[in-house]
Amino acid sequence: MLTRIALYLGLLAALIAGAVAVDTHTLDPRAIIGAMRAHAQTAAPLPGENTPADASPAEGMAQPLTPVPVQEPVPAPVQQPYVIEPLTPPPAPPVVIAPKPVAPPVVVAPAPELAAPPVVVAPEPAAPVVVAPPPELSAPAPVVVSPTPLPPEKPAIAEPKNGKGPVPAKVLFSAEKLPSLGKAMAIGYYPRGCLQGGVALPVNGPTWQVMRVSRNRNWGHPSLVRFLERFAPAAAKATGWKGILVGDMAQPRGGPTPYGHRSHQTGLDVDVWFMPMPGHTLSAEEREKTSAINLVADDWKRVNPKTWTPQHAAFIKTAAEQPGVERVLVNAAIKKEMCRVDSYRKSDWMAKVRPWYAHHDHIHVRLKCPDDSPNCRGQPAVTDELDNGCSGKALDHWFSDKVLNPPKPTTPPKPPRPLTMADFPPACQTVLAAPERAQKN
Numbered sequence: 001m002l003t004r005i006a007l008y009l010g011l012l013a014a015l016i017a018g019a020v021a022v023d024t025h026t027l028d029p030r031a032i033i034g035a036m037r038a039h040a041q042t043a044a045p046l047p048g049e050n051t052p053a054d055a056s057p058a059e060g061m062a063q064p065l066t067p068v069p070v071q072e073p074v075p076a077p078v079q080q081p082y083v084i085e086p087l088t089p090p091p092a093p094p095v096v097i098a099p100k101p102v103a104p105p106v107v108v109a110p111a112p113e114l115a116a117p118p119v120v121v122a123p124e125p126a127a128p129v130v131v132a133p134p135p136e137l138s139a140p141a142p143v144v145v146s147p148t149p150l151p152p153e154k155p156a157i158a159e160p161k162n163g164k165g166p167v168p169a170k171v172l173f174s175a176e177k178l179p180s181l182g183k184a185m186a187i188g189y190y191p192r193g194c195l196q197g198g199v200a201l202p203v204n205g206p207t208w209q210v211m212r213v214s215r216n217r218n219w220g221h222p223s224l225v226r227f228l229e230r231f232a233p234a235a236a237k238a239t240g241w242k243g244i245l246v247g248d249m250a251q252p253r254g255g256p257t258p259y260g261h262r263s264h265q266t267g268l269d270v271d272v273w274f275m276p277m278p279g280h281t282l283s284a285e286e287r288e289k290t291s292a293i294n295l296v297a298d299d300w301k302r303v304n305p306k307t308w309t310p311q312h313a314a315f316i317k318t319a320a321e322q323p324g325v326e327r328v329l330v331n332a333a334i335k336k337e338m339c340r341v342d343s344y345r346k347s348d349w350m351a352k353v354r355p356w357y358a359h360h361d362h363i364h365v366r367l368k369c370p371d372d373s374p375n376c377r378g379q380p381a382v383t384d385e386l387d388n389g390c391s392g393k394a395l396d397h398w399f400s401d402k403v404l405n406p407p408k409p410t411t412p413p414k415p416p417r418p419l420t421m422a423d424f425p426p427a428c429q430t431v432l433a434a435p436e437r438a439q440k441n
């Protein structure tokens with residue numbers, strides 16, 4: 001017994017010495033993760049509970065998180081059924097004001113799902129790009145610039161000066177290429193959490209293909225992978241499509257991404273494109289450069305009759321009807337269009353279809369917290385709206401001048417403070433430091 005205690009004391013001393021030796025201000029995420037991993041291997045397993053450091057509201061709640069606008073690619077003309085777009089946006093610091101489209105038309109990426117206050121977005125006059133339609137659709141689909149997300153109203157805390165201060169959590173999480181060992185568990189909140197024991201969705205399935213594979217975001221809690229395996233054939237059946245195109249899920253260990261999303265952090269969110277899977281296996285290049293189809297008209301008040309089809313409504317309905325789904329985020333014009341169908345507006349699943357910024361070229365499906373994840377925080381069901389969100393102020397708001405034509409800010413707002421590990425449940429520190437689980441392919 002005494003020997004054992006002595007052994008533990010020895011380990012503890014070594015641990016403290018190791019921790020002191022780590023320069024927490026270093027900016028090399030690999031070095032930090034390595035040190036943390038070494039620490040984790042001698043330290044206790046996952047804490048039993050986390051402190052929800054996150055008080056951030058979720059989509060549809062009073063004070064949404066500030067947006068991280070992402071600038072996407074400058075599209076180049078294409079030859080094939082698909083639009084060629086520039087490669088994945090660089091993981092650069094968020095640009096607040098989208099550049100005016102000059103020579104080549106600029107396509108602005110979808111706004112973050114859990115972003116922006118109600119005072120937002122002016123649809124920038126789009127530089128329409130004519131796109132060759134996929135074989136399954138009859139008319140060409142103009143790709144339109146999506147609404148520019150509003151800058152944060154007031155950044156809470158300034159960025160660390162002179163590059164000092166803790167390394168942003170997005171740098172640490174995006175450096176991890178494989179999931180952590182450990183039981184699968186969603187930890188924290190959709191825009192402030194992580195994923196333990198994540199699993200990958202295969203990039204090719206009988207009725208799906210994964211897009212933007214280079215981002216390494218086809219990871220999720222097993223319930224998300226099961227959802228996609230169920231939804232893909234169901235959507236194919238409901239629409240007559242060959243299958244679905246799956247966009248971003250989560251990083252191998254979840255957490256914040258360097259660009260593109262505020263949520264997608266716990267392995268329970270997935271984007272699925274408004275576009276049928278083609279009949280062939282897409283090449284690596286096609287998966288990077290193909291663009292999804294915009295279903296909304298230039299004024300952002302209605303769907304675009306040239307691109308919107310009843311199949312898209314069936315696709316959304318099928319997603320919302322799947323068990324375990326908490327939200328299906330779509331552009332407000334799409335929600336409004338679906339509300340025109342009597343049988344839809346009377347159906348309970350319609351309450352899960354929520355209007356949100358962007359989401360004109362994809363749906364965002366968010367699952368409820370799984371039973372195996374006690375530290376996961378979900379969003380409450382939406383039950384207090386008229387006609388499942390089809391009537392009243394909730395929907396009208398999205399078509400008000402406040403949203404569609406807000407005043408332009410006179411000075412560029414400061415970028416929000418990047419999240420650091422102190423903003424996350426303590427269990428996420430353990431997830432980051434845990435040994436990796438090799439994947440079998």
Ligand SMILES: [Zn+2]
Pocket residue numbers: 113261264269270271363364
């Ligand atoms: Zn999304």
